[in-house]
Structures are given as C-alpha cells and as structure tokens.
Amino acid sequence: MRLDDLIGLMSNSRTETWERCQAVFFYRYVQGMTKPPSASLARGRAYDRTSNEVYQEKFSQGEPLSLDYTRDLFASIWDEEKDGVDNWQGDTPEGVLDTGMKVLDPWLNRVVPYVDPTRPPQVKFEIDCASPNPDRDDAADIDPLFVIRGAADLVAHVPWGVGRFVAVVDHKASGKPWGPADALREMQPGFYRVGLPGLNAELFQFHVFRTALKEPKTTILGRTVGPQDTKLALARVSMARRQIANAFRVGDFIPNRKNVLCSRRWCAFWAECEREHGGRVPE
Numbered sequence: 001m002r003l004d005d006l007i008g009l010m011s012n013s014r015t016e017t018w019e020r021c022q023a024v025f026f027y028r029y030v031q032g033m034t035k036p037p038s039a040s041l042a043r044g045r046a047y048d049r050t051s052n053e054v055y056q057e058k059f060s061q062g063e064p065l066s067l068d069y070t071r072d073l074f075a076s077i078w079d080e081e082k083d084g085v086d087n088w089q090g091d092t093p094e095g096v097l098d099t100g101m102k103v104l105d106p107w108l109n110r111v112v113p114y115v116d117p118t119r120p121p122q123v124k125f126e127i128d129c130a131s132p133n134p135d136r137d138d139a140a141d142i143d144p145l146f147v148i149r150g151a152a153d154l155v156a157h158v159p160w161g162v163g164r165f166v167a168v169v170d171h172k173a174s175g176k177p178w179g180p181a182d183a184l185r186e187m188q189p190g191f192y193r194v195g196l197p198g199l200n201a202e203l204f205q206f207h208v209f210r211t212a213l214k215e216p217k218t219t220i221l222g223r224t225v226g227p228q229d230t231k232l233a234l235a236r237v238s239m240a241r242r243q244i245a246n247a248f249r250v251g252d253f254i255p256n257r258k259n260v261l262c263s264r265r266w267c268a269f270w271a272e273c274e275r276e277h278g279g280r281v282p283e
C-alpha cells in the first residue's frame with residue numbers, strides 16, 4: 001500500500017472511519033482486511049437491495065412495487081444474505097426478518113411516494129478537490145489535490161419541512177434513537193451539494209429516514225444544506241488526510257475504545273484489536 005493510494009481517493013466512509021477509530025481504518029483500508037458480514041451489515045445490505053429494486057421499478061415504470069410484493073422481495077433477499085453471516089452476536093435470522101417487515105410499511109408510505117421518478121435511484125459521483133490549507137499539506141508533504149467518491153441513495157420532492165424542496169434522502173438503521181442533531185452531524189450532504197447534478201447548489205434539504213431496530217420505529221429527520229456544510233466537509237477530509245499520512249509514516253493507528261461502535265457486536269475487528277492492543281472489547 002502506497003500513501004498516495006491511501007489518501008488520493010477519499011470518501012465519506014473513509015473519513016468517518018478515521019475519525020471514529022484509527023485501528024478500524026488500519027485493518028480495513030491499510031491492510032485491506034475483509035470479514036464475513038455481521039447480522040447488522042447483512043440486514044443493511046438486504047434493505048439496500050430491496051430499496052434499490054423498489055426505486056428502480058418506480059424509475060422505469062413510474063409506480064412503486066406493492067407492499068405485498070415488497071415484503072416477499074425483502075424475505076427472499078434476506079434469505080440469501082443471512083447465509084453469509086457467521087456471527088449473529090445476539091440477533092437471530094427470524095428476528096431480523098421480523099424487524100425488516102415492520103420497517104417496509106412506513107418506508108413505502110412515507111418516502112417512496114415522493115421519489116422523483118425521473119432520476120435514477122442511486123447517483124454515484126466523483127469530485128476533484130483541493131485542500132483549503134495547501135500550506136499545511138505542503139508541510140505534511142502530501143499532494144493537496146485529491147478525489148472524493150460518493151453515492152447518494154435517492155432524490156425526492158419532499159412535502160416535509162418548510163415548503164416543497166428537492167431533497168436527498170438517506171436510510172439509516174441502528175439500535176439507538178437519533179435526534180435532529182444526528183442529522184446535522186452527517187458529513188456527506190456537504191459533498192452531495194457539489195457532487196450531484198441538478199441540485200440547487202446554494203441550498204437543498206437532506207433527510208434521513210431512520211429506523212430504530214430494538215423497538216421498530218421510523219423517524220424522518222431533516223436539515224437544509226448550504227455552502228458552509230461543504231466548507232466543513234472539505235476541512236474534515238483534508239485534516240484526516242494529513243493525520244492519516246502521519247500515522248502511516250510512523251505506523252501508529254490508535255484504537256479508540258470509547259467510540260459508540262466499539263463492541264464485539266458492531267466492530268468486525270475486535271479480535272485483532274484485542275490481540276494487538278490488549279484490553280477487553282465489551283460485548
């Protein structure tokens with residue numbers, strides 16, 4: 001792995017992984033380790049595959065799939081995805097299927113009707129970026145030019161919030177409840193603003209369709225996105241690149257046992273981390 005390859009192409013998930021836990025970043029992106037999916041990851045993939053098919057149908061036919069058809073579709077996709085899971089960590093295949101079914105109904109009623117049928121369901125983009133602090137990049141001896149790669153779930157005309165905005169809607173599923181502040185913490189809307197063709201580059205809305213898994217409940221959280229969001233996102237990625245370069249040169253990637261996803265349930269690398277750094281990762 002060359003440093004240029006590691007930091008020449010950045011993304012939202014690379015940057016957030018770095019900010020959350022440097023050890024995870026090391027295992028995933030420096031060592032290129034892959035793991036069988038956890039139950040949570042497999043569930044996320046089943047949601048993604050199902051939603052992509054539903055959006056694709058709306059894109060090509062103008063109408064979404066029915067609830068019954070979508071339920072059958074999710075069940076058959078889950079049947080495939082569950083076979084790849086090797087560590088259930090307290091979940092069961094039946095439990096995940098049950099939660100998924102409860103999520104489909106509100107999602108079909110509250111989100112899908114507003115999807116813009118003229119836009120493809122997932123838009124991938126690449127943005128050529130320049131560090132806002134080239135002097136600091138010079139001092140760190142790294143190239144201030146890099147590329148951001150990303151993908152947005154879907155673009156919709158939403159009736160929520162103030163007025164009728166063009167919005168990007170992300171899906172999130174987690175065990176914990178989320179509030180409006182969590183939507184504000186998301187970094188990728190700053191890049192959607194410049195990466196997605198046809199969005200109002202000055203201001204658009206970013207909505208999160210959130211599902212709490214322990215007690216299935218859905219929430220729609222919204223926020224507006226403007227130039228300040230892009231400024232912050234670029235600053236965060238640029239700072240992460242300099243820090244990654246330093247860590248790469250000295251070989252020090254610090255485990256962050258205080259991050260909220262540090263557990264045997266949510267971190268696929270907990271065994272490697274315990275072996276290498278000691279301590280005990282909580283269940």
Ligand code: SF4
Binds near residue numbers: 021023255259263274
């Ligand atoms: S177990 Fe915790 S500290 Fe170790 S790599 Fe995973 S998230 Fe990081």
